[in-house]
Amino acid sequence: MAEHLWFTTAHLTILLPKAHTANGISLIEHHMAKDFAIPLHVHHDEEESFYMLDGQLRLQIGNDIHTLSAGEAVCLAPGVAHSFRIVSPQARFLTLTNGRFEDMIRSLARPAEKPELPPQDEPTAQQIQTLIDVCQRHGIEFIGPPVD
Numbered sequence: 001m002a003e004h005l006w007f008t009t010a011h012l013t014i015l016l017p018k019a020h021t022a023n024g025i026s027l028i029e030h031h032m033a034k035d036f037a038i039p040l041h042v043h044h045d046e047e048e049s050f051y052m053l054d055g056q057l058r059l060q061i062g063n064d065i066h067t068l069s070a071g072e073a074v075c076l077a078p079g080v081a082h083s084f085r086i087v088s089p090q091a092r093f094l095t096l097t098n099g100r101f102e103d104m105i106r107s108l109a110r111p112a113e114k115p116e117l118p119p120q121d122e123p124t125a126q127q128i129q130t131l132i133d134v135c136q137r138h139g140i141e142f143i144g145p146p147v148d
Contacts, residue, residue: 037085
């Protein structure tokens with residue numbers, strides 16, 4: 001059964017938890033509002049694939065900038081620096097990972113009060129530092145600002 005979570009200002013749905021797969025693969029649906037952005041970062045020990053369902057996101061991979069739209073996909077090997085920003089009013093996409101990403105999400109998320117976006121409040125300095133610290137403990141390192 002799918003699990004609905006609020007992760008910062010995003011609504012995430014864990015469709016396939018890694019505990020249910022032989023190789024620790026997670027399938028997560030992400031629903032985010034315009035300008036949701038993740039700083040440039042690397043996953044040191046896992047691959048991450050994106051598949052766009054609705055909307056658009058701007059994706060930085062290394063020094064290259066791409067726009068992903070519904071029906072498009074990309075796969076990033078471990079250690080590849082990347083960042084993204086939602087550029088449409090809202091976007092929905094799937095991620096497929098094979099490491100500790102789901103664990104990081106679970107350690108910071110809370111159960112969704114309803115199956116929609118949470119309040120779009122700016123994070124506090126303490127929340128940002130907690131995110132950085134938790135990501136580091138799960139093999140994800142922030143190395144630069146979000147893509148514009």
